[in-house]
Amino acid sequence: MDILADELTQARARGAVFSVLGRNAPWGLEFSGTRPLTAHLLLKGSGWLELPDGPPIPVRSRDVVLVTAGTPYRLVSAPGTPAEPISEARSAGSTASEPEAVILCGAYVLEGSIGDSLLHALPRAAVVEADQLAPRHAAAIDLLAAEAASEGPGQQALLDRLLDLNLVYTLRAWWSRPDAEPPGWYRAGADPNLERVLQSMHADPAGAWTVTTMAGLAGMSRAAFSAHFTAVVGQSPARYLTALRMRRAEDALTRTNAPLSRIATDAGYRNEYAFATAFRRLHGVPPGRWRRQARSA
Structure with a gap:
């Protein structure tokens, strides 16, 4: 992808x-x-x-x-x-x-x-x-x-x-300019190992991703992959995955009437409660309230 x-x-x-x-x-x-x-x-x-x-x-x-x-x-x-x-x-x-x-x-x-x-x-x-x-x-x-x-x-x-x-x-x-500050995922495109991992994550953000599975896909040890990913992308693998999932969830909350349980599953969370907890940690409000506020803005 x-x-x-x-x-x-x-x-x-x-x-x-x-x-x-x-x-x-x-x-x-x-x-x-x-x-x-x-x-x-x-x-x-x-x-x-x-x-x-x-x-x-x-x-x-x-x-x-x-x-x-x-x-x-x-x-x-x-x-x-x-x-x-x-x-x-x-x-x-x-x-x-x-x-x-x-x-x-x-x-x-x-x-x-x-x-x-x-x-x-x-x-x-x-x-x-x-x-x-x-x-x-x-x-x-x-x-x-x-x-x-x-x-x-x-x-x-x-x-x-x-x-x-x-x-x-x-x-x-x-x-591509030396003085530019591109997104981390764009910088990672110059590294075939990291690019392969990011492409797979974007294609299936709800997948059962762990740092170990990402490292295996990159052909690196877990510790080496985690350090290299963080240095290039600017976020740890886990934080990047959470941010990716949350952006997809925010998009669904704003544009669809899908129930929270469906959005939670599509975003890679095992249930609505786990999703709501992660969402509140990031936004300070539960996803249902965030959806209402976003639509009334």
Whole structure:
């Protein structure tokens, strides 16, 4: 099982392009910063990303920008340029027939605690420069730019799916940087022994897992496996398994009406009481109350 694909699937990750705007300098776009994850691509031209708590960040043509939720921010042709709210810019559409800059903006939905875990592994703004893109990523952006520049049946669906591809490629590129802090399971992907164990755990989190069975799957002694797993992933095998099971349980509590007994079994607990005890230890409230609070939020 591909763990990145599994995490994105469990988080119901999906993208939607909400604007493709042509502008001539000076131009500026202001964003509320409330969306969980927003993508920006300058398909043509260059600009600057302005965040309230840091210096302007240059954005060149075909650079990929991911911005997580927080304070309002701006994408501008030059630092200090006045900016219009993105809602007004969308209503106005492109304002130049032969624009110097073409800005694509899209938003990703990442739901539940699994989505939160992915977002926590990203900085407020991640910029992957065009010259750092893998060839396939660059080709996907070329296709995205070509589709944005034309009109035809199904265009929005194509743009949205290409934006999905962009997320996977961008996460790969960002988490491969030496200064990045990827999730532990992503770091473990570079170790075939650990990757095999994690893939099996994600495929069957309710399985009868013990550190001994994990170590056997990795082809290591119990002590060596436990130490190596903790060093690479950042959690002990038992804590990682508990966190994985709890994320799946939280997802079921939020999205389904399944009884607690079924959720407990699916999450790998022998009965509802054992599940409720573990859940309360993590969240401070029993799963039934947590479900009601989550749905009323």
